[in-house]
Amino acid sequence: MLIWVTHMRSKAEIWQGTLALMVLKTLNSMGTQHGYGIARRIEQTSDDLLAINHGTLYPVLLKLEQEGAIASEWGVSENNRRAKFYRITPAGRRQLSAEVTQWAQATEIVGRFVALKGQKA
Amino acid sequence: MRGSDGELAEELESHISLMAEESIGHGVPPEKAWREARLRFGSVDAATESYRDQRKLPLLETVLSDLRFASRGIRRNPGFATVAVLSLAIGIGANTAIFSLVHSVLLQPLAFSDPSRVYGARSLLPQSFGQNAIGVNPMQAREWAKHCPSLEQVALTRGRGAQIAAGGEPAAFRGADVPHNLFSLFGVSPLLGRAFLIEEEEEGHGRVVMLSESVWRSRFSADPSLVGQSILVDGENHVVVGIVPAWFRALGRDVYRPLVLRKDEIGRMNGNFNYSAYVRLRQAATPASAIAEMNVVLARHSGPAGTRMEVKAALIPMHELVTGRARSGLWMLAAAVGAVLLIVCVNLANLMLSRTASRGREAAIRSALGASRGRQMGQILTESLLLSFSGGFLGVVLAGWTLQFLAATSSFDIPRLEEVRLDNFVLGFAFVLTVVTGLLFGALPAWRFTRTQPQEALRAGSHTVTEGRGGLRLRSALISVEVGLSAALLIVAGLLTSSLTHLLDVDKGFSSDGVLTVDVGLAGGRYAEASSKERFFDRLLSAVSVLPGVSAAGAITQLPTLGESWNDPIYLEGAPSEKKHPVNNRYTSPGYFRAMSIPVLSGRVFGESDRGRSVAVLSEKAAKLLWPGEPNVVGRMFMGEDDKLKTLVGVVAEVRATLPSDAPATAYYPYWQRPPGGMSLVVRTTVDPRSVSGALRTALRGEDAQLPIPAIRTMSEVVVGSVAQRRFQRGLMLAFAICGLLVASLGIYGVVSYSVARRRNEIGIRMALGSSRSQLLGLLLRQGMAPVVFGLGVGVAVALLLGQGIRGLLFEVQPADPLTIAGVSAVLLVVGALACLVPARRAAGSDAIAALRLE
Numbered sequence A: 001m002l003i004w005v006t007h008m009r010s011k012a013e014i015w016q017g018t019l020a021l022m023v024l025k026t027l028n029s030m031g032t033q034h035g036y037g038i039a040r041r042i043e044q045t046s047d048d049l050l051a052i053n054h055g056t057l058y059p060v061l062l063k064l065e066q067e068g069a070i071a072s073e074w075g076v077s078e079n080n081r082r083a084k085f086y087r088i089t090p091a092g093r094r095q096l097s098a099e100v101t102q103w104a105q106a107t108e109i110v111g112r113f114v115a116l117k118g119q120k121a
Numbered sequence B: 001m002r003g004s005d006g007e008l009a010e011e012l013e014s015h016i017s018l019m020a021e022e023s024i025g026h027g028v029p030p031e032k033a034w035r036e037a038r039l040r041f042g043s044v045d046a047a048t049e050s051y052r053d054q055r056k057l058p059l060l061e062t063v064l065s066d067l068r069f070a071s072r073g074i075r076r077n078p079g080f081a082t083v084a085v086l087s088l089a090i091g092i093g094a095n096t097a098i099f100s101l102v103h104s105v106l107l108q109p110l111a112f113s114d115p116s117r118v119y120g121a122r123s124l125l126p127q128s129f130g131q132n133a134i135g136v137n138p139m140q141a142r143e144w145a146k147h148c149p150s151l152e153q154v155a156l157t158r159g160r161g162a163q164i165a166a167g168g169e170p171a172a173f174r175g176a177d178v179p180h181n182l183f184s185l186f187g188v189s190p191l192l193g194r195a196f197l198i199e200e201e202e203e204g205h206g207r208v209v210m211l212s213e214s215v216w217r218s219r220f221s222a223d224p225s226l227v228g229q230s231i232l233v234d235g236e237n238h239v240v241v242g243i244v245p246a247w248f249r250a251l252g253r254d255v256y257r258p259l260v261l262r263k264d265e266i267g268r269m270n271g272n273f274n275y276s277a278y279v280r281l282r283q284a285a286t287p288a289s290a291i292a293e294m295n296v297v298l299a300r301h302s303g304p305a306g307t308r309m310e311v312k313a314a315l316i317p318m319h320e321l322v323t324g325r326a327r328s329g330l331w332m333l334a335a336a337v338g339a340v341l342l343i344v345c346v347n348l349a350n351l352m353l354s355r356t357a358s359r360g361r362e363a364a365i366r367s368a369l370g371a372s373r374g375r376q377m378g379q380i381l382t383e384s385l386l387l388s389f390s391g392g393f394l395g396v397v398l399a400g401w402t403l404q405f406l407a408a409t410s411s412f413d414i415p416r417l418e419e420v421r422l423d424n425f426v427l428g429f430a431f432v433l434t435v436v437t438g439l440l441f442g443a444l445p446a447w448r449f450t451r452t453q454p455q456e457a458l459r460a461g462s463h464t465v466t467e468g469r470g471g472l473r474l475r476s477a478l479i480s481v482e483v484g485l486s487a488a489l490l491i492v493a494g495l496l497t498s499s500l501t502h503l504l505d506v507d508k509g510f511s512s513d514g515v516l517t518v519d520v521g522l523a524g525g526r527y528a529e530a531s532s533k534e535r536f537f538d539r540l541l542s543a544v545s546v547l548p549g550v551s552a553a554g555a556i557t558q559l560p561t562l563g564e565s566w567n568d569p570i571y572l573e574g575a576p577s578e579k580k581h582p583v584n585n586r587y588t589s590p591g592y593f594r595a596m597s598i599p600v601l602s603g604r605v606f607g608e609s610d611r612g613r614s615v616a617v618l619s620e621k622a623a624k625l626l627w628p629g630e631p632n633v634v635g636r637m638f639m640g641e642d643d644k645l646k647t648l649v650g651v652v653a654e655v656r657a658t659l660p661s662d663a664p665a666t667a668y669y670p671y672w673q674r675p676p677g678g679m680s681l682v683v684r685t686t687v688d689p690r691s692v693s694g695a696l697r698t699a700l701r702g703e704d705a706q707l708p709i710p711a712i713r714t715m716s717e718v719v720v721g722s723v724a725q726r727r728f729q730r731g732l733m734l735a736f737a738i739c740g741l742l743v744a745s746l747g748i749y750g751v752v753s754y755s756v757a758r759r760r761n762e763i764g765i766r767m768a769l770g771s772s773r774s775q776l777l778g779l780l781l782r783q784g785m786a787p788v789v790f791g792l793g794v795g796v797a798v799a800l801l802l803g804q805g806i807r808g809l810l811f812e813v814q815p816a817d818p819l820t821i822a823g824v825s826a827v828l829l830v831v832g833a834l835a836c837l838v839p840a841r842r843a844a845g846s847d848a849i850a851a852l853r854l855e
Helices: A009-030 A035-045 A054-067 A090-120 B002-025 B030-041 B044-055 B059-076 B078-107 B138-147 B182-186 B213-220 B263-267 B287-300 B318-357 B360-368 B373-408 B424-449 B454-458 B468-505 B530-545 B620-626 B689-703 B715-721 B724-758 B760-768 B773-809 B818-844 B848-853
Strands: A070-076 A082-088 B118-124 B151-159 B162-164 B171-173 B175-178 B208-212 B230-233 B236-244 B255-258 B276-281 B312-317 B515-521 B550-556 B567-570 B581-588 B600-603 B615-619 B637-640 B644-652 B666-670 B678-685
Touching: A009 A035, A009 A054, A009 A070, A009 A082, A009 A090, A035 A054, A035 A082, A035 B002, A054 A070, A054 A090, A054 B002, A054 B030, A054 B044, A082 A090, A082 B002, B002 B030, B002 B044, B030 B044, B059 B078, B059 B373, B078 B318, B078 B373, B078 B424, B078 B724, B118 B138, B118 B287, B118 B318, B138 B151, B138 B276, B138 B287, B151 B182, B151 B287, B162 B230, B162 B255, B182 B276, B208 B213, B213 B236, B276 B287, B287 B312, B312 B318, B318 B373, B318 B424, B318 B468, B318 B724, B318 B773, B360 B373, B373 B424, B424 B468, B468 B724, B468 B773, B468 B818, B515 B689, B515 B715, B530 B550, B530 B678, B530 B689, B567 B620, B567 B637, B581 B620, B615 B620, B620 B644, B620 B666, B678 B689, B715 B724, B724 B760, B724 B773, B724 B818, B760 B773, B773 B818
Parallel strands: B175 B255, B208 B236, B581 B666, B615 B644
Antiparallel strands: A070 A082, B118 B276, B118 B312, B151 B175, B151 B276, B162 B171, B208 B255, B230 B236, B515 B678, B550 B581, B550 B678, B567 B581, B600 B644, B615 B666, B637 B644
């Protein structure tokens, strides 16, 4: 199952929310990282099942920063380029755990229905 | 802001380079690595756009880039921009100028202290013939001041012109005799010096005078040492005791002298209503309570015969006194000029709709690239606001010039004109109006611009975005609005023109053809004696009547159409008070009636043989008042001219004292019975009046070289001048209506051109299928004129409704005057048809094959 995600405005908001969760989780486990690193990590975590447009990451990063969930500062990357490094903030950790709980609940409920259908079949 | 855009670009570049270098590290060739990296990253522009949208903050940057784009668009389309800016300049400028007038004249309170408590007092005589409120007499004012607790102050004034020789050519000025408390009643402090003292109102006291600031500046160069000096006023020395500040123009006078009342003038309760009175109410008092008290005082004082005359008091707020006659006219002009701006907006919206329709592809591409709808609408609004501000700036400049021009010409008789200026409040109004206008005419195109779906527009093969039928319907609806507003404006202008024509054509009671007139005022000093005045006029009249080209010469104390004056009663000897009829009184010379072609209905006019006798001539209405129903009254006696016994020698026809009102009852006395200080000479000429004016001037100088001679005018000029305000209103309305018509016709032309251009295919097919040229023209004309006819209908209906509001400005014309409505409809239909025909003919003339090939 390959999910090819393009920049479609009608689904943008749902996508942005999911991506934000993935970004926070990544930063939480990886520590400080720059934009490319976050994108690669997300792809790796999904075992390359998720191929995202890296460009869509940046509005999400800005939104998280505006909300205070992450903080940024300029640094130097591995290949000696200037890059912005992001890290999660305490407020971001709280937001992350809240959203993870919500996501788990939603998954469980849907899972029950999916399981139900399977038995019938 | 720019920095973070640059920072983002840098961040994105480094992201991509990291991606590329990782691939290179895995052995991918660099070129391929970079290309794949960019592909995997996705559109940098889209990411930047979304990032910016999320950021939202740098409004300034967005606005600046919109401005740059808008100005480029405008430069590419100079024709449209010129039309837009010019029509906006006219619309916004006219609105600013009229608002300035309305604000200063009608809305601003008068400049003196607590103006809402100052009123003009008038007498109401229910049985007075053809008049409503007239002046007051001195006894009334004195009694009111003594016995009305609601009135804090009462001041009586009397108009009296003055001649001043100092400081330049001898000239006549409007003046007034005022009491010592007049200025304190209004709360006016003299600019220099002081107001009058109560002692100066006594007879025989030394002569003092106060001058207005404008006279002080124009004739005495604002010399501060003038106060305390003596100048010649009416030929006698007066000491200047004070200067009245320029902003106090409520009385409209330049020369003030103390009001000196003779004992006999004060004693007469029922005559001589020739004074004006002003009152200031106490804090707690209401006008109703004041009027009640004043009426009690009036009722207490009976006439000499012991019976009461039914005089009541009236209080007119000072503001209305000063501006009342201009009020409805100015509001009408404000509404008109608003309608013009609305027409301009609708027209520009229409024009912009057609422009943005052709940019539908651009809109679609922007949309596909990620531009939000708000952003795109913002861009269109920026364009409209840019046009609006350009037009608005130009308009304010135009308004400034117009106001300066109005202030310079005094021929329009607008009250408080000296207070009108483009102050900050008015400029603020202009700014708000500009913004609202820009948003108004940009909103519709902006909304429609962003409504097109990207897929439609990008479909291959279409050159323009089809608006669908909705687009054309919208634009036709806008045309209807324009035509409707235009119709309303034209109807009002037509009604005003009709009124003015009727007014000038009304039977005035005299003939002004070929009549010259000049005001002759005799200064005191040399003419202190009544006999010297009499001799002067005797000589002058005989000298003027023998001038070549002169068929008759006469004189009168106040010319017709310049207003009613000198209300004094006539009555039969021994008549009770209620039978004393106040009439207009005039002193004239015998030749006056012939010079003005006033018919003599019975008897004769007085002549040289009547010197030494006490005689008078009455107008028909006056004679009917004294002797109702009796046909032959010549030779009868009556009391007139300040309670003297008179013999009636003749009855003459009515003469209007003001053009719009019916003629008042008038009594005429020969001037030698009490020679006046000034009269207006009237001279009937057999040749062109202008050629006689030189000889007239010479004759005047011949009698007295030092006499100030104001302009010699024709009687027609005087009559037309008496309706100056109506002419002003009519002139402006006509100008606005024509502007509106021009703009509306441009709009019709534009819409029909556009619709025809869009339908070239259809036209080509119709022609190929055998439609004749005239059939095609007919079709296009019908479709083009449909919104015009609809708009005309709505406009006429609206004008009929609103016409009731301007009833007061009309004269002998109904608001629903069929002639005017028919005329306006004809004009609009013809203009509309022409505007449709021009593009329709072009289209119908096009080659069918060529039209089809174009697609």
